Amino acid sequence: xxxxxxxxxxxxxxxxxxxxxxxxxxxxxxxxxxxxxxxxxxxxxxxxxxxxxxxxxxxxxxxxxxxxxxxxxxxxxxxxxxxxxxxxxxxxxxxxxxxxxxxxxxxxxxxxxxxxxxxxxxxxxxxxxxxxxxxxxxxxxxxxxxxxxxxxxxxxxxxxxxxxxxxxxxxxxxxxxxxxxxxxxxxxxxxxxxxxxxxxxxxxxxxxxxxxxxxxxxxxxxxxxxxxxxxxxxxxxxxxxxxxxxxxxxxxxxxxxxxxxxxxxxxxxxxxxxxxxxxxxxxxxxxxxxxxxxxxxxxxxxx
Numbered sequence: 224x225x226x227x228x229x230x231x232x233x234x235x236x237x238x239x240x241x242x243x244x245x246x247x248x249x250x251x252x253x254x255x256x257x258x259x260x261x262x263x264x265x266x267x268x269x270x271x272x273x274x275x276x277x278x279x280x281x282x283x284x285x286x287x288x289x290x291x292x293x294x295x296x297x298x299x300x301x302x303x304x305x306x307x308x309x310x311x312x313x314x315x316x317x318x319x320x321x322x323x324x325x326x327x328x329x330x331x332x333x334x335x336x337x338x339x340x341x342x343x344x345x346x347x348x349x350x351x352x353x354x355x356x357x358x359x360x361x362x363x364x365x366x367x368x369x370x371x372x373x374x375x376x377x378x379x380x381x382x383x384x385x386x387x388x389x390x391x392x393x394x395x396x397x398x399x400x401x402x403x404x405x406x407x408x409x410x411x412x413x414x415x416x417x418x419x420x421x422x423x424x425x426x427x428x429x430x431x432x433x434x435x436x437x438x439x440x441x442x443x444x445x446x447x448x449x450x451x452x453x454x455x456x457x458x459x460x461x462x463x464x465x466x467x468x469x470x471x472x473x474x475x476x477x478x479x480x481x482x483x484x485x486x487x488x489x490x491x492x493x494x495x496x497x498x499x500x501x502x503x504x505x506x507x508x509x510x511x512x513x514x515x516x517x518x519x520x521x522x523x524x525x526x
Contacts, residue, residue, distance in 0.1 A: 235291065243294045246303045257343030261511045262299040262502060264290040265335060269308030269353040272317035272467070273408040273416075274475035276428035279319040280306065281408070281416050286352025288419040289381050289491065293498045297506070302339065305332060309355040313464040317474060325358055332362045333370060340366075340374040345514045346505060351380040354407070354449060357460045367518050375514055382450040384494035389452045395489040402481045404448040408432070409477020411490065418487030430480040437477070438470050 235243045241256070242248050245263065248256065268283025278284060283304050290301045309329075310322035323331070336347050349359050359378045366372040382405065388395060389405045405411040417424050439446065446457040467476065509515065 237295045237298055239298055241298065243291055243301050244303065245300050253342065256300055258511055260298045260300070260506060261344050262297075262346040262348065262506060263302055263339055263344040264294065264299060264348045264350045265302045265332075265339070266290050266304035267308065267332065267349055267351045267353065267355065267359060268304055268306060269310070269321075269355070270306055271308070271310065271314060271320035271353075272474035273412065274428075274432040274479060275473055276425045276432045276479060277408055277413055277416055278420070278423040281412065281423075282308070282353035284420050284423065285412075285415055285491075286350055286381055289352075289495055289498070290350050292495045293502055296499050297502045299502055299506075300344065302335070305335065308353045309358045311354055311460055311464070313466050314354070316466065316468040319474075328355075329358060329361050329365065332359065333365050336362060336366045336374075336376060337370045337372050340372045345374045345512070346509060347374055347376050349376065349378045351378065354460070356380050357458075371518070373514065373516075373518050375509065375517060380450065381494055382452070384497045385490050386450065386452045388490050388493055389450060395486055399483070399485055399489070401486070403478050404443075405452060406449045407476040408474055409479055410481040410486070411477075413479035413482035414484065414487035415490055416487070417482060417484040418491050421484065429482060432473055432475040433478045433480050434471055434473070434475055436470075438465055440464060 234247050237243050242252060266283060266286040268286050270279050273279060273281045283306050287301065287304050293299065294301050307321050307323050309325045310320065314320050315322055332349065339347055349362065351359055363376040363378055366376060382389060389401060389411055391401055391404055393401045395401065401411065403410045413424065413429060441457065441462055445455060446462055447453050447455040447459050449459055451458050
């Protein structure tokens with residue numbers, strides 16, 4: 224008999240000796256968990272081209288790692304990640320990129336949220352790690368108004384918890400700087416993947432992955448980069464961008480050769496510590512079963 228254990232068969236535990244992932248729990252464990260902690264992270268990632276050196280599941284890998292680390296420390300639950308994502312138009316056509324129609328994606332995530340609430344999770348964090356932060360807030364309102372869900376829904380992206388570490392010129396530690404803007408499969412993303420999943424990046428291919436030339440429809444003075452870390456008038460998703468298949472055929476929009484695992488460590492650990500602080504506040508302020516009323520009462524609307 225072959226002794227083989229797949230990645231989905233390995234239980235993952237928090238520091239309290241309890242399972243982290245919802246899909247690894249029995250019903251008895253699930254019912255016990257929501258009595259103690261009814262906060263759940265739903266990692267929302269993607270499968271897409273991330274250049275010659277980085278795994279196609281990079282976004283999902285990063286998001287689940289951060290959520291898992293937060294859960295390890297706090298006792299919250301992590302749902303199975305939503306692997307496939309919604310994509311902006313300029314991503315379409317790249318090898319390995321699997322876009323889901325926005326309507327289908329919104330309805331899918333809506334169903335996930337609805338039935339997580341039914342299971343007893345009343346604080347649901349849609350934890351984005353891919354360029355779809357303009358889509359997920361639609362789910363938040365759809366589940367409340369159209370599906371009648373009575374839960375607190377929070378939408379956030381991992382980089383928002385370390386935004387001050389992502390700007391060009393930021394000194395992460397003595398002599399260690401961010402050199403290029405955070406965009407896609409670039410210095411920042413390669414650094415973060417290198418830290419969270421060093422076996423899923425090929426450092427020998429980073430230089431070869433560098434973009435030949437950076438191009439934009441509108442000058443940086445007016446339009447932001449990924450994550451909107453500069454607070455410019457136009458968000459990155461507000462304007463059509465050049466197709467990657469035309470201008471970035473290697474899949475990297477930036478210069479991953481400038482990445483380092485040390486940069487990724489500072490960025491990721493900053494996000495984790497800040498998220499832990501927030502989750503602990505959330506759990507203390509709204510203990511299990513206590514939910515602020517963020518839904519309408521019957522008869523509120525006078526159509």
